[in-house]
Amino acid sequence: MDHLCQHTNRYSRREFLSKTGLGLGGLALSSLIGPLDLQASSMEALNDPLGTHFSPKVKRVIYLFQSGGPSQLELFDYKPELIKRNGEQLPDSVRQGQRLTGMTAGQKSIPMVGSVYDFQQHGASGAWVSELLPHIAGITDDICMIKSMFTEAINHDPAITFFQTGSQQPGRPSIGSWVSYGLGSENENLPAFCVLLSQGKQGAQPVYSRLWGNGFLPSLHQGVQFRSGKDPVLYLNDPPGISGTGRRNFLDHLQRLYELESSQSGDAEIDAKIAQYEMAYRMQTSVPETMDISNEPAYITDMYGPEVLQPGTYAANCLLARKLSENDVKFIQLYHKGWDQHGNLPNDIKKMAQSMDRPTAALIRDLKQRGMLEDTLVIWGGEFGRTSYSQGRLSADNYGRDHHPNCFTMWMAGAGVKKGISYGETDELGYNVVRDPVHVHDFQATLLHLLGVDHEKLTFKHQGRRYRLTDVHGKLVKGILS
Template sequence: MNIYDQQIQHQTRRHFLRGSGISIGSIALNQMLGTNSTATTIDPLLPKRAHFEAKAKRVIYIHLTGSPPHLDLWDYKPELVKRNGEDCPDEFYKGKRFAFTSGRPKLMGTPRTFKQFGKGGTWMSDAIPNFHSLADDLCVIKSMNTDQFNHAPAELFVHTGSPRPGRPSFGSWVTYGLGTENQNLPGYVVLISNGVQPNGGKNSFGTGFIPSVYQGVQCRSKGDPVLYLSDPKGMNRDIRRSSLDALKQLNEQAAKDFGHPETLTRIAQYELAFRMQMAVPEVMDISKESKKTLESYGAEPGGSSFANNCLLARRLTEKDVRFVQLFDWGWDFHGTNPGEDIRGGLTNKCAKTDKPIAALIKDLKERGLFDETLIIIGGEFGRTPFREGRTAGGKVLGRDHFPDAYSMVIAGGGARGGYSHGETDELGFSVAKDKVHVHDFQATLLHLLGFDHEKLTYRFQGRDYRLTDVHGKVIKEVVS
């Protein structure tokens, strides 16, 4: 007699009727709502339908932690260059909050060289040469705006819709809404360059109050791909399977008795971990790629570089992983040391990133995956149009945090290529045309994935929560 049989023998009539009622009611409710009963009660990661036909099936989100200087990459301001070194006008800094700026700062035009590329004449600087040939594939949103000016709350805001910890991340919302098409891999994978965690910590890819099965799973390109995935010493795969079967029986009975959603989550997580033991090591092994492919990305097997992670993003996307999140540290260009200088420091940083990103886009196009994969590139806010004062005695050029105006880039997955949306004023201090708030950006991304952002909700403590909170509108101009 197994554990389940023993539990059945001890069921009272009241227990049976209560459990049967819940089960029958759940099935009836799922049928009325047109949902997949299996996906919601047995495996929450099974594929689900979006609200309408989607432009994109999956996402690769490249977060540049620290926030790149958009005025030195995408948003060319010739008037700012002309007025370089002038005192900043009062209206642009007095009464405003900055992270480190004090006193009257000096305007700072970009030291970079800008040119226009592609049919749409997209402005780009010399810091990102590998992007130049991809101008017609990129949609540059130059009129972004956020409420936050410090790293952790701003990062949480863009990824979870709230500056405070405890809300589900964008990847969790997408996986919750769509499930995954590969049951042997996580629906939501996180890749972190050189192991440096994002400013928001694991909250930036967490689930908050929705079931933890939708949590981002951090995979590593060096060592064990996923921590604690391997069998403990002395345990083989057969023993592990037997242990999981016993745990499954206990958890299924607990789910019937208490109805806690995390119990079903545990079952799904244990089963996924068992399947991942075979699938994850294979997909994370980039040594199987050709020499040509490795060189195009600048990737080296065994490392944990950003280039390796871009190649892994393509491999995971090819295996139908729903959401791949990359975090790359080192974009906080304050100018306090040579590495943060927007001349040499930015050149060095971009040399490690624009090549693999460009290779990723080209690779996806060659494999027929680009049109159904939404690629997102950017940070948590912008950088000031004036020079920060803490610049190594004036020898280094840097910019402070700036929430009022910045740029984000999207490509593939229904994004309008070769198009620049919105404008900032002639000095780059504020949005002059077509302002896009963070919640608008999130609503637009969800729209490309087939969601009405007002209907993708989760009830918690008596309230229906969503990624866009109670705000957000779809920016239809950036949709192809």
């Protein structure tokens, strides 16, 4: 211990790594938990979780984010009048001077276009669902549909960032990080916030790791990405030539150094680094066990569909989301890329729907049969919707749709929300919200409420200001609460 004290303030990071003999192997582990540069943060953030403000309805969240902006008009928002007026120009009285993206602002003609796919009513709720989604049509009585979502952002990056962090500008903590900061984890061997990515089609809009970043919250609360392949979490395994015993000794000595530094500096981020190293060590056992689906019975894998056996697919990630939720992971974020259909929409959305429909319905049914839907909230939705007019040339069987922030559809299923209802309404042409609008901040406030958190009280002081997920906005969507 005296030897460590002598060197606490004189070892550089490079010297320490080289003298331990781990070199780049130790540095590789650090990439799992973010850079070692320390940042100012409140010491109180690493104490016990802040806890709930009232009794929660939800223990865990599975957020199925459909990246790219799926067209509500082809999936959930049935508009017979739009189909009837196919090819007519969008009336100025409907558009009301609202801005368009640069991709359609210069179009001389903006012809309205109805969906080429049929809709039917399903379940006791009579919900309208497209023929593209036969499996989701079978669970409509478990779904709370919100057809009146709207946002300010009109392009992908700011729109996704807004949904995930409450700001269109990068740098704020993500929803999962706020949940981890406020509520902590119920499983000491897995992170409170896990992320899964699946590719729907080539050329999809990218998603960035900052979308599940911790922002100005302590780095302990950033999301951990789980990947397909033999290394689900990068740099988790011991470096070549380093035994498990060696890794344990390294972490013990590193912790002692960090504790000495923490006692002198009072910097909470040092404690966060210690906690992350220890989590990474425990995850060496817990992650392989969680990612292994070989013990799943055939009737379960059949329910999710054949792609469930292909690591990295949306189906495989839906099953992994269920397994993570079984292990009490608090917030599971699944990004499904490929919904940005500016052209050739009828063909491309059919492919995306086929990859998403069966596994999504299977996840709901799987949770329900295990009794987990009673305290799990599943969310489905993208960053915005699509226009009711065609982008580019309109033909009998081919068209595209531009970004549309004015109205779109999301849905939830599970704990705390009403079953089999449709909340909100758009006009007969699917262009504007006409009843019960729900803003992005309203959605975020309601999500935190279901977890037992008052969105106005979950704050973090940074650079002299107290920040929150909903900024200075947001109200509960009481009409969907059970």
